[in-house]
Amino acid sequence: MLRLAVLVLLLANLGYYAWSSGQLQPWGLAPQSEGEPERLQRQIAPQNLELLPAGRSTPPPAAPPATPVPAETPPAPAQVAAEPVACLQAGPMDEARAQGLRTALASLPAGSWTLEPGEVPARWMVYMGRFADEETLARKRAELRALKLAFDRPGAAFEPGLSLGRFASEEAAQRGLADLVARGVRTARVVQERAAQPRYTLVLPAATAALRAQLDALALRWDDTPLQVCT
Incomplete structure (x- = not known):
């Protein structure tokens, strides 16, 4: 058996040598040739090859594409400054003045004005009077001072008399009277000092210099209701 194995191995080596050396080529048994025609067929785009001068191993980097210079933007037209405006008002004023x-x-x-x-709300008063004469008025003042109660003049429509307090509602005035009665006042009563009255406020929401000039040209008299900045 050993001899047979050695013989087979020897024959195999002789066969490989004959195949690799081309001795069996007439019978179509030979390794693939690496000759020049086969290598040329396997080249890929040989025309792109570049021969470099001595001392350079890589081609110089390609120059970056030139960046286009943007066209100069024309300057924006100058903006016209807005005309300053202000909100002005005058009042309050009564119906006659408003008309x-x-x-x-x-x-x-x-739309430049409105x-x-x-409204001026109604007002009530705790009132003593109207007295027959100045002597009676002086006596009532002395009585109130003795009770340590404050008082003042009631206004022209209620003279001669005394005001012991003014209130924004009739109910509040009645409570004030009840407190005074508890403190010794006997002849006071609640009266309406004034009724509610309409009032108006002139408003110029966007008064420009031109509008002010027009307003001045009207030569209006503002008296106790001058134009001022809106509050």
Whole structure:
């Protein structure tokens, strides 16, 4: 058996040598040739090869593409400064004064002014009077001082008399009277000092210099209701 194995191995080596050396090529048994035609067929794009000069191993980097210079942007047109405006108001004023302004301001641009309605609320008073003479008035003042109660003049419509307090509602005035009665006052009563009265406020929401000039040209008299900045 050993001899047979050695013989087989020897024959195999002889066969491989004959195959690899091309001795069996006439019978079509030979390894694939690595000759020049086969290598040329396996080249890929040989025209792209570049021969470098001595001392350089890589081609120089390609220059970056030139960045286009943007066209100069023309300067934006200068903005015209907005005309300053201010909110102005005048008042409060009564119905007669408001009606006069409606007529006088009719020549101004529409929407440049308005009369805002409001109201002066009614007011009540705890009142003593009307007294027959100054002597009676002086005696009542002395009585109130003795009771250590404050008082003042009631206004022209209620003279001669005394006011012992003014209130924003009739109910509050009645409570004030009850307190005074408890402290010894006997002849006081609650009266309405004034009824509710309409009032108006003139408002110019966006008064420009041009509008002020128009307003000045009307030569209006503001008296105790001058124009001022809106509050």
